[in-house]
Amino acid sequence: MEEEGQGQTKGKKKKPKLKSPYQQKEKLHAVVYLIHKSILVQGWHVEFHDNVNLGLAATLLLRISDDQTIAIHNAHNRFKKVQIPDLLEKVTATGQDLLVGDFNLHHPDWGGDDIRTIDPQAIELSSGLKAADMKILTPRGFKTYSRGKGFAGAYSSTIDLTGASSSLAPFVSNWRSPHVPGFDSDHRVIMTTLDLDIERVPRFPTLSSPIITNNFARRLVQAFGPAIQNLVPLAPPPGSKRLKNKPTLVTRRAENLLRLAAERERKTGLMMPSQQHYKTKRLAQKLIPKERAAAFYRKLSQDIAKRRKLFFWAKAGAKWNQKASMPIRQLKAEKPRGQAALATSNKPPDQPAADPERTTLAASQDLTLGDVQELIACAPTGKAAGPDLLAYEGMKMAQKELLPYLHHTFAACLRLGHHPAAFKQASTVMLRKPDKDDYEQPKSWWPVTLLPCMGKLLEKIFTHRVKLLALDDNLLPNMQFGTPGKCTTKALQLLLNNVYAKPTAKEINPGLRCISRHPIGEGLTFNNSANMV
Numbered sequence: 001m002e003e004e005g006q007g008q009t010k011g012k013k014k015k016p017k018l019k020s021p022y023q024q025k026e027k028l029h030a031v032v033y034l035i036h037k038s039i040l041v042q043g044w045h046v047e048f049h050d051n052v053n054l055g056l057a058a059t060l061l062l063r064i065s066d067d068q069t070i071a072i073h074n075a076h077n078r079f080k081k082v083q084i085p086d087l088l089e090k091v092t093a094t095g096q097d098l099l100v101g102d103f104n105l106h107h108p109d110w111g112g113d114d115i116r117t118i119d120p121q122a123i124e125l126s127s128g129l130k131a132a133d134m135k136i137l138t139p140r141g142f143k144t145y146s147r148g149k150g151f152a153g154a155y156s157s158t159i160d161l162t163g164a165s166s167s168l169a170p171f172v173s174n175w176r177s178p179h180v181p182g183f184d185s186d187h188r189v190i191m192t193t194l195d196l197d198i199e200r201v202p203r204f205p206t207l208s209s210p211i212i213t214n215n216f217a218r219r220l221v222q223a224f225g226p227a228i229q230n231l232v233p234l235a236p237p238p239g240s241k242r243l244k245n246k247p248t249l250v251t252r253r254a255e256n257l258l259r260l261a262a263e264r265e266r267k268t269g270l271m272m273p274s275q276q277h278y279k280t281k282r283l284a285q286k287l288i289p290k291e292r293a294a295a296f297y298r299k300l301s302q303d304i305a306k307r308r309k310l311f312f313w314a315k316a317g318a319k320w321n322q323k324a325s326m327p328i329r330q331l332k333a334e335k336p337r338g339q340a341a342l343a344t345s346n347k348p349p350d351q352p353a354a355d356p357e358r359t360t361l362a363a364s365q366d367l368t369l370g371d372v373q374e375l376i377a378c379a380p381t382g383k384a385a386g387p388d389l390l391a392y393e394g395m396k397m398a399q400k401e402l403l404p405y406l407h408h409t410f411a412a413c414l415r416l417g418h419h420p421a422a423f424k425q426a427s428t429v430m431l432r433k434p435d436k437d438d439y440e441q442p443k444s445w446w447p448v449t450l451l452p453c454m455g456k457l458l459e460k461i462f463t464h465r466v467k468l469l470a471l472d473d474n475l476l477p478n479m480q481f482g483t484p485g486k487c488t489t490k491a492l493q494l495l496l497n498n499v500y501a502k503p504t505a506k507e508i509n510p511g512l513r514c515i516s517r518h519p520i521g522e523g524l525t526f527n528n529s530a531n532m533v
Contacts, residue, residue, distance in 0.1 A: 064196050145159050173195040213409070379396070413458055426449045428449050430447055432445060
């Protein structure tokens with residue numbers, strides 16, 4: 001029976017070995033890094049430890065700035081196979097190191113006084129960290145591992161460690177073990193927060209429609225006001241530099257009359273102070289316009305008598321007598337039919353249908369970061385900011401931070417052919433007119449409308465694309481001298497060439513030969529005009 005059983009055992013077929021690398025199970029590394037997409041790819045690099053600690057340790061080199069790079073080391077001492085001397089050599093090399101991992105080692109430096117057995121590797125690790133001046137951030141005796149469901153039992157220990165170099169430890173703002181619902185493991189989650197500013201790539205939503213573009217532009221404009229108020233320091237207000245206007249003759253007369261009236265009223269004692277102020281102000285408001293009108297008519301009569309500024313007064317009179325080309329808010333209709341006809345008449349005319357035989361031209365819709373950067377660099381200075389409180393000087397100072405946001409918005413607007421409503425909202429400010437006697441009158445102020453600077457940049461992009469389209473396809477006539485390559489000199493050359501090319505007698509219209517030239521010459525002698533011609 002034994003021989004038969006042995007024969008059956010020998011006769012069994014052995015399972016074939018998997019020789020193909022695609023059929024074999026791939027051995028993964030024991031450590032891993034999860035890096036957020038907002039961090040630049042050029043700003044980090046992962047190096048896996050080779051030789052004895054292959055697959056058990058790795059180093060993440062993270063660039064904080066041009067002159068600072070930190071190293072985050074991750075280790076997993078699985079089955080205690082990590083070679084501590086080789087690990088210490090690499091995790092203490094840069095001087096700005098952060099060490100995390102599951103070391104599976106017991107030592108009183110991190111486990112507390114209840115440690116009974118000290119591992120030899122733990123002694124090497126503790127001595128090496130102290131020699132490299134690295135601080136263990138894990139609280140002493142804090143349980144990070146447990147065999148059961150709780151971390152307070154007899155089978156719990158501290159084997160997950162976090163250490164930082166002395167130069168990096170001040171930047172550690174928080175170390176804690178948060179509770180993560182649904183995370184079932186015998187190891188605790190450990191979170192270490194570093195207070196460092198890392199260069200990130202902002203993530204933008206996809207602007208695929210005008211509505212989404214409007215909302216994004218509105219949020220972008222609204223974000224600048226609080227940011228500027230919180231981050232930009234304000235300069236101390238300068239002293240008063242308001243120029244004192246020299247009182248005119250009319251003002252001096254009015255002041256003298258008011259002073260005499262006030263003295264007369266005080267002597268009589270019949271007026272109260274409040275009534276006196278009201279009467280004085282009312283008298284000045286009546287007297288000053290009359291004196292000003294009288295001075296105006298005196299000036300006008302003197303200029304006409306001496307034949308001075310005739311063109312100026314004629315031009316001003318034409319403006320005064322000009323009638324409105326279209327009545328404003330004077331069209332009324334009471335019945336519904338009349339209201340419908342009124343609304344129809346005020347509608348703009350429909351655009352004519354496009355000619356199918358006409359060639360359709362398209363401008364380039366590509367916009368690069370360099371185009372927006374050049375546009376900001378060429379923006380004028382000294383311009384007031386709009387409702388967004390962002391002037392061109394602020395754009396130039398914060399160009400590095402604003403460039404991705406502006407490029408994303410402008411590229412979507414150019415692609416969709418859309419101008420967001422947030423870029424068209426304006427704010428009106430009132431400026432004083434110089435040399436005015438009474439600034440309580442509305443005519444003594446200038447209303448100035450200020451548009452957002454971002455909207456102006458977008459309009460410049462549209463204008464530049466239309467300009468390039470007109471130049472590349474020769475859409476402008478030859479008589480247009482405001483384009484690149486042409487100037488006022490060429491316009492004068494065109495005029496003078498026609499003058500110098502004297503027409504012959506045959507080319508002159510026979511009807512013009514009978515015109516006498518003497519009256520024309522006599523008319524040109526007025527005010528030495530003939531000599532000038």
